[in-house]
Amino acid sequence: MDKSLQVILQTFEGKKEEIIPILQNVQDAYSYIPERSMTDIALFTGVPESQVYGVATFYAQFRFTPRGKKHCMVCRGTACHVNGAPRILEEMEEALGIKQGETSEDLEYSLETVACIGACSLAPAIMVNDTVEAKLDPKKVRKLFGRVVANE
Amino acid sequence: MNDLIAYQQEAASVWEELNSNDMPLITVGNATCGRSAGSIDVVEAIQAETAEIGIDCNVIEVGCIGLCYLEPIVSIQKQGQPMVVFGNVTLKQVKKLVADYLVNDQIPPKLVIGTIGEEKIGDVPKLFELPVLKPQVRRALKRCGFIDPTSLEHYLANSGYSGLTRAFDVGPERIVEEVKLAGLRGRGGAGFPAWRKWTFCREAESDQKYLICNADEGDPGAFMNRSLIEGDPHALIEGMIITGYALGASVGYIYCRAEYPLALERLRLAIQQAEENGLLGVNILGSSFDFKIKIKEGAGAFVCGEETALIQSIEGERGMPTPRPPFPAVSGLWGKPTIINNVESLACVGLIMQNGAEWFAEYGTEKSKGTKTIALVGKVVNSGLVEVPMGISLRELIFDIGGGVPDGKKFKAVQTGGPSGGCVPEELLDIPVDYDSLNEVGTIMGSGGVVVMDESTCMVDFARYFLDFAEKESCGKCVPCRLGTKQMLTILEDIVEGRGKPEDIDLLEELGEAVMAGSLCGLGQTAPNPVLTTLRYFRDEYEAHIYEGKCPAKQCKEFITYHILDSCIGCGLCLRNCSSNAIIGEPKKLHWIEQELCHKCGVCYEVCPPKFFSVEIRTGELKEEPA
Amino acid sequence: MTKEYNLTIDGQKIIAQEGTSILDAALENDIFIPHLCHHPDLKPEGACRLCGVEIDGGRMVMSCLSTVGEGIDVKTDSSEIRQARTIAMELLIADHHMDCLACAAANDCALLDISAYLGIQPDRLERLRPSDKGLPIDESNPFFQFDPNKCVVCGICVRTCNEIVGLGALGFINRGFKTVIGTFGNKPFTESICESCGECVVRCPVGALAPKTPKFAAREVQTTCVYCGVGCGIYLGVAGDKIVNVRADRERPTNEGSLCVKGRYGFNFINHPDRLTKPLIKKDGEFVEAEWDEALELIASKFVQSKGDKFAALASAKCTNEENYLIQKFTRAVMETNTVDHCARL
């Protein structure tokens, strides 16, 4: 078993109710959920691996491919939608050259939409890693992510 | 018990000292809304700036006072003066604010919002007299934005945990009785009377009962619960201990979404503080009642706000609802009687025990008592967190408190209750905001999300947005919801993309009703609401899309074209920004758009300077018959 | 003793045991209620929402989830019930491939049964947008295939593998419209822990999990599985002079309708061209066909020379307990050795 997974599992008791917290810890450590880890979690919790997989694929939080160094989350909350989030997403896809749910080949960027980041009063907003970029418009997006376009 | 009283007294004097000593008190709103506007840097800058000029002051980080559109918000109280609240204090403004007000006693007019306290300063308005705050009644949010949420002392000094001591004095029956007298209905969705639900659980025989706080707040566009936790976490903890005591539950869970890192951090600290001070653990305050609280982080599934799905999720399963009966109050978490209440409901329990049922029921309507926290967002000037007495009209909420629609646009509709709710048109804005009146017009109170839309919002697209949400968030277990939301979404996509058929309107209604009637859980049972209400109040927009090839709000790409008007001076801004090279024109000469090349991204419309206002969006033109 | 209740379903008086679901009670009495996610061997799920009934004129409840009660009056049809079922079915059909003739389930498909019962109308279906899932078919398993495009996500297979087989090879994957059933990592069945027992396959109400053997035979012969001492009851399906499929006997107490991979799918050997039908004797390094008498005589003559430590017996799991007993007795008493074993499984 992978060392860092071992360290994570040591902090748990092996109960079924711990599957989601364990997955969350694994994702924190690896930036995604490697398939191997689910087999180990299944063994650890005594739950069939198909069920661990079922849990992991049910929740939007879990990813199965590594994320980019800059992980961009476009808020698709209602306030953001009304204030132009679809345009922001379009602009981001164009600027980064990837579609939502994808990671750029150089692992620099990954793009995702999220339910609501709670910055509704500053809509439309996105989150890049842990930083919120608020009150966006397409121009601002191009300024933020223009680097990629320039490279093309 | 005595320890707590002593601690309360000590806390009161600490608070008193903080507010009256000669050091200026500076508070910075540092909840998620503040942080997204840059408040963390502002705190640092204030500390650095005051240190540099050698002013001793107390800088504390507080929660959100609700004026999220004005973040970052900094308040300064100088000895013997009312507190002055400043808004939009970005990093660049810090130096000026410190120099102007802290050093020179000059209030920068561009930044000031109002004052808090008895006295006035010049013609600066009193904060709570401002139109945005005057109609509000801040009870659940009373401490939010005024105390340091990481300080148990601040909470104690502001009547914190006095509800708990009273609860232990009067005993469980009396607590239930008071909550009943207060008329507390659940704040998380359906508005079910809290006491009634509790009674089922109290009557169930079991060696173990559980209390779960629903802090999943999955409704996109809602953040009331988050703000409450971030600004006043002990209010929730106190409410939970009281409720656990009333139910005979010794374990409480807080199911909080992982997307709320700050709220989680605040909760963890508050629980730790409560444990260290004998407010959680065994034999709490000598009452012989034991209670502990565990936190479970959600993992991104709206459906997990539903009670049975939430229980599945805590148990480590996929969050798929289970049929009722059995009801969770009888057989819930691990088959034990379980009560699930919303964050605000539980905070209200604390308020009721602190101030009495009568006090709580002072505000509200006959069947909806008390106040309600509301996240007011969308096309509204003062967007943020508000708390209003139940029964206030939607109009007051949107136009008085919210300040109406920005940019001189016309109001169109308001959505309440998030994806489970419906939208309400202008004509119905005078209905009171309470559970039953909202139900009557086809929407719900929900957890308190209110989204305002103006004339530029396409109602068909808006319905599509919510169906898209429902389709993505459906757990997939039952047929009507899994396939019905998908089918409705596809039809709506067809309509906004120009493939709508005349029979689609009836079909949507028929499907919507079947999905509501046939679905297993609350998600499916309410998911068609946004479609059904827009069909009820804005049917003409659907018809315009289908029959006339028009999008009245000029939003749906399929139905709009961009045109450059004669007022164009040929500045070339649009030409340079158009990524499809669809704009043609010589400098200083009238430009035009080659329609075939245009991708309708709208960048030209956005960049054309308002003084020329030369790009126009038209709808219903150029609608070609599909080949 | 369990209590019995008297109740009426559609005016028909019936008696059912306490704890029985209304749906099971109705089906046992030949009253059809549409259902897709229910199987009498499994815990109820309440997912397909087709089995709604009215009790005492009240609200619609799912008959798979509600148990019988004394004196209740159940109605299995009404205009509301029909409307709800019809739309749910139309949604299912719009989400389903339309190539029913080429489907292995053909005559044995719950979707077709319920459509026929409800009288689903093609013109109403035309209003709906068909989904085009285009998911790959998993043909990896030698005995059955899985076509996710035909799956109605009733979860019966998942529950079967958990509740009956106790293995958990299958689970739900993703959520919402994208929910599919599948193995860990959504890999082909043969790359999973699946034991190919086929328990899920026989319970799949549609043609999503379907055997590669023909589903229908000309006639059936009741017998006992030859593979092991458990003695599961089976029906051999015969077409012409060939065995074409095997079906478990639900009435046989030993297996109550379950089988393992060998009993269910391992009948190929019967008609296999390589099957030995005559004894072979090795002469000059070559196997040569012989008659039984010759072979037995050879064995007996060699046995006589091989008593004691030279001898060991390995008995077969395919024999009955009685036969195995005889072999060990023979080994100990006649061959005079205790070196006797059994292959334990096949």
Ligand SMILES: Cc1cc2nc3c(=O)[nH]c(=O)nc-3n(C[C@H](O)[C@H](O)[C@H](O)COP(=O)(O)O)c2cc1C
């Ligand atoms: C799909 C769905 C999502 C829900 N989401 C939430 C939520 O995020 N927060 C919440 O408090 N209640 C939510 N509810 C309502 C809860 O199921 C439950 O009724 C509520 O938490 C009970 O608390 P209350 O009685 O204090 O309101 C949701 C319900 C459904 C059907």
Ligand code: SF4
């Ligand atoms: S109504 Fe939707 S969310 Fe609820 S159980 Fe059915 S499929 Fe799942």
Ligand code: SF4
């Ligand atoms: S064939 Fe048997 S082991 Fe394999 S998935 Fe089906 S039930 Fe499980």
Ligand code: SF4
């Ligand atoms: S494969 Fe068959 S049994 Fe399994 S979920 Fe799909 S339809 Fe149901």
Ligand code: FES
């Ligand atoms: S059989 Fe009852 S809901 Fe499916």
